[in-house]
Amino acid sequence: xxxxxxxxxxxxxxxxxxxxxxxxxxxxxxxxxxxxxxxxxxxxxxxxxxxxxxxxxxxxxxxxxxxxxxxxxxxxxxxxxxxxxxxxxxxxxxxxxxxxxxxxxxxxxxxxxxxxxxxxxxxxxxxxxxxxxxxxxxxxxxxxxxxxxxxxxxxxxxxxxxxxxxxxxxxxxxxxxxxxxxxxxxxxxxxxxxxxxxxxxxxxxxx
Numbered sequence: 001x002x003x004x005x006x007x008x009x010x011x012x013x014x015x016x017x018x019x020x021x022x023x024x025x026x027x028x029x030x031x032x033x034x035x036x037x038x039x040x041x042x043x044x045x046x047x048x049x050x051x052x053x054x055x056x057x058x059x060x061x062x063x064x065x066x067x068x069x070x071x072x073x074x075x076x077x078x079x080x081x082x083x084x085x086x087x088x089x090x091x092x093x094x095x096x097x098x099x100x101x102x103x104x105x106x107x108x109x110x111x112x113x114x115x116x117x118x119x120x121x122x123x124x125x126x127x128x129x130x131x132x133x134x135x136x137x138x139x140x141x142x143x144x145x146x147x148x149x150x151x152x153x154x155x156x157x158x159x160x161x162x163x164x165x166x167x168x169x170x171x172x173x174x175x176x177x178x179x180x181x182x183x184x185x186x187x188x189x190x191x192x193x194x195x196x197x198x199x200x201x202x203x204x205x206x207x
Contacts, residue, residue, distance in 0.1 A: 005129040009154050012125050013161025015196065016051070017169070019189045021120065022162070023047035023113055024170040030109075031174050040174050044167055046106045050113025051122065052159045058123025059130060059151040066147060071135060078131075079204035082124045086197035089121070093190065121197055128203045130154050 016022045027047065031040035065074050117123065133150045 008129040010161040013158040017162040017165030046110035050110040054117035055123040083201035
């Protein structure tokens with residue numbers, strides 16, 4: 001039974017990686033500006049670190065609430081917050097975007113990645129899977145020993161999947177497509193992202 005939460009974490013990592021707002025577009029732009037595939041590769045590290053830090057912050061807050069609340073109450077509180085956040089993004093998200101130049105340095109990429117993942121609620125999408133693993137752990141089913149190790153492993157699985165997808169897309173666009181070619185194949189991820197947040201909140205309500 002605990003196979004599916006891990007698969008969900010990896011799947012969300014792939015979804016986050018495919019979203020240009022999470023990093024690959026900036027890695028490509030920086031690589032094209034410097035005419036270097038090596039720059040594209042180097043850009044992946046700060047992007048992954050910033051994203052992982054944002055995810056870790058959300059899971060740390062969840063763990064703090066878990067210490068004073070039962071898991072069902074935590075699920076309901078998290079569901080209400082996630083649905084409210086999805087509604088906020090649907091109404092006001094386009095007015096409050098994080099602005100960073102397309103030629104940001106490596107430190108700027110890390111900071112931007114953290115802010116972007118936080119402002120989009122990327123970590124909130126992981127809450128149902130991590131709570132499910134914590135429940136299994138309490139029942140003695142999971143192979144981990146506590147919520148901290150579950151959270152750390154979840155961050156590693158999620159970030160690894162995200163980084164794999166970002167690397168594949170960034171290098172493909174840098175090598176073959178180019179930024180100009182994206183104009184004819186652009187996908188607006190905003191609605192997909194909001195729908196995914198809403199689905200996350202609903203899962204917590206009915207789970």
